[in-house]
Amino acid sequence: MAKRLAHRPVDQAKQDAILACARAEFFDFGFEAASIERIAAAANVSKVTIYNHFQNKDNLFSAMVGSECRIMRGNLPEISDGETPLRVELLNFARSMMDFLSSPDIIRFDRRMAAEVERHPAMGELFLNAGPRLMQQIVTNMLASEMDRGRLAKADPKEAAGHLYGIIKGFADVEWRFSDPEQAAGSVTQASIEAAVDRFLRAYAV
Amino acid sequence: MAKRLAHRPVDQAKQDAILACARAEFFDFGFEAASIERIAAAANVSKVTIYNHFQNKDNLFSAMVGSECRIMRGNLPEISDGETPLRVELLNFARSMMDFLSSPDIIRFDRRMAAEVERHPAMGELFLNAGPRLMQQIVTNMLASEMDRGRLAKADPKEAAGHLYGIIKGFADVEWRFSDPEQAAGSVTQASIEAAVDRFLRAYAV
DNA sequence: GTTTAATTGAACGATTGCGTTCAGTAAGGC
């Protein structure tokens, strides 16, 4: 099917530059106030090129969110499914989860998505599937296997995942979302993480 | 100081109408895309009147947020501090908290504030103090008194408040924020609330 | 070198919005 004729190929570097600059623009100003001309200027690209690649502002925004979600997917906290003691396993996960969620990039993304969902409901689904729901699945699987192994009390693993996620977050995410995101990174003490994990372990002790 | 001279008093009804319509406009479109002319039309008021009362768009937005926060304050979930059994007390609180947080109004407000904080950091503080932090304080006080009474294990009550808040919310608030807010109301089953409260009670059993 | 398509710069039309100005009217206090 790949009929190749003589032509000048698309400059991928420009594509990437456009998306990167669109990201910055949309994050800084929000969808409505973002200016395509400013994006073009920042990416060293003609405005027409943007309209050739993406047809309009909505498409550009969608493409940017899609690309951003793909990146986010790769950076989700991981689970050390192994022979490590349960408490250590949970502590590691809690630490990396909180580091992830408190990174300014994620906080800003979360903020913008929350606002844009009203006008772009599909973006909300996209984001949920690329971020929160994926994380929920990771935690659910981990807890299910721990329950099978008898290291945690039998229960609905999905519900338990919500409990773990919630008890670790506490009020932190709310504070992050409405305060200066630069101050969020590294604001979670090890002591508070241990307290949360220990409470969870007690709640789900066999 | 109240030097009263002959004059025509401010029409309070118009003030209120302006704020109400500003609320709808800002919630529907976000700060940037909101139109003052549309607000004026909706409130049956001249645009000049809006500029006389509030000096500019920023001020109008701030006033609206302030008024909204005042309303929110009055609707926060309450604590039945009494002789009721602890489990019932917590169940009641959890129920009213989830009903409160899942109301479309609150979800929309939360979304907009999250986005606008970048441009209006002071609004973030205002909102935090009128909503989340107040709720945190309510829960903290309740748990502290329960710890004193010996019905819960001694611990940092503020931290425990975060645990209770988080374990009840689980993943729910994330789903709410990025899906259709109209479907959020009433989506929390009594069973899930009981599960969360019971896990909390186990984690903090004496 | 020819061909094909990507890219550019500049300009255009249409729309929208903010915030101001001004002359005139409405309405309550004195």
Place this chain on the structure above:
DNA sequence: GCCTTACTGAACGCAATCGTTCAATTAAAC
């Protein structure tokens, strides 16, 4: 009835944006 102020409607200047059009240029594939 007078006076002070709130309010109105319409218009204005100014700036910004989107999305389009067009002729001209560039660069890879053949």
